[in-house]
Amino acid sequence: MVNLIRADLFKLRKSMAFKILVGITTASALLMVMMAYWIPQGKIEASMTGIGFMFSDVNMISILGAVIAGIFICGDFDTKTIHDAITTGHSRGTVIVSKAIVFGCAVAFILLPYAIITGIALGSGSKFNMGSVAVGFLHLLTSEAGTVFSASEIWKLLAIMMTLIIVYVAQLSICVPLAFVLKKPVLVVAIYYGFSILTAQLMGIANSSPMFDRIFSCTPYGGNYTFLTLDAVAGDFIKAIAVSLAFIILILAVTFALFRKSEMK
């Protein structure tokens, strides 16, 4: 498995597409922070929050995360790299797990600009606001804007960022079975984007139905795991990470069941 991971990381390092994706998330993170900075100052209209949200982490990762799955999993079917891994004696389970690990690393890497830029913005002590449409790093930015952080709060901030990244990776993990089964990047991106819109709607149902909320909290899409702030306690982090890891394991098991005996053209 180490060889497969190293090979994928080598390819990731050489990939122009991945560099472009990192460039896009860096630019989007900057735009998100600048708009959240300008809106409370009145430099741009408050009605621009919708556009500001467009550059937020939750929106960008819904598209770009699936693009990564398209490039690095579906693309490997096109280039027959996955075929080569199997013909040289790697099990299908190993292929799935190694792909999932590298996919998770790639998602985490394209989220890093959001973490870094949000951290820098919060350190500036300025006010940030994007109205009511704030999730993930944008929510962290708007909720904690103006806070003077103590040393322990800086560590807590880092823990929130790490947890957010894990939750995002878990949310995107359903791209893995989609990519292994569909093998078409366009379908993976379209289905996941549609699915992310659906889960946003389900959040509304969860808010009005305690029963559904409890069920939905068992997935990384519910439970307000993307609304962590400095008020969160250890239990919130543990629950978010545990639910995310359990969800990833479940999704990988589903992927294995689907891919275990599938024919490779």
Place this chain on the structure above:
Amino acid sequence: MKQYVLKTNSLTKSYNGAYALRDLSIALEPGKIYGLIGQNGAGKSTLMRMVAGLAFPTAGSIELFGQSGEKDLQAERKRLGCMIEYPSITPNLSAKDNLTLHRILRGIPSETIENELLTLVGLSDTGKKKAKNFSLGMKQRLGIAIALLGDPELLILDEPINGLDPLGVVEIRNLLIKLCEERHMTILISSHNLPELYQVATDYLIIHQGKLMQSITLAELEESCKHHFLINCDQPEKLVSVLEVQLDTINYKVMPDKTVKLYDYLGEQEFVAKTLYENGIAVSNFSIQGDTLEDYFISVIGGGLNG
């Protein structure tokens, strides 16, 4: 007991009731080059894909290096090198980076192997040119180089000379022969270019409609294809005596069915016929026989064998 690199036992593959392979039993010995011959859809690629683990048999079994069972097969596949249908190439990487990617994937530590293989397949001067800009022939060469990573004991090549120029065909042919002779590598190669296959393979497997029609060595094939007089008579012993005494030749063969194959005097049909007649041989059949590999293949899949 004979050791086989690859053995299939009644291997069957069907898709929705349509058979791609049917009860195929073959055995590949070490250090030989096997030419897999068959029409489009005969089951050549299906066989290769099942050996490589890309498809699963409907019935029957596969043994690789004496091992069977999914776990053991998986372990033995580390000794394979494959290029099936089209090469495993990442278009945005150079030839060397493609080899590095697959070298890492196979866990091969040597970092000089890329240059050695690029030289071996004639791609050493491609530099940073991306594989997407390669010609079909260059991609085939790169695919063969990737398949050769890790010095495989069984090399499976599906149409490896597709798109190669005539010089490239000769180079790849010589490379495969060299690999077989020097490294005792077993090679299973499919090609529609039968004259080319004839110059490379030491053994032939003819598949038609998913069934193995014939497994034949090069010597047997040459024997079958070699031009000769085929003579039938009721006195084969006397015929042999006439050939040796009157025609002064021992270049003949008596077949199990008592027919005689004469390989001399091919341009002198009338002289041979006259000699036999004058020596009292009552000939019931006297004809020139012999095939090319294409003729032979057609005769096999058509149901009748010459020679």
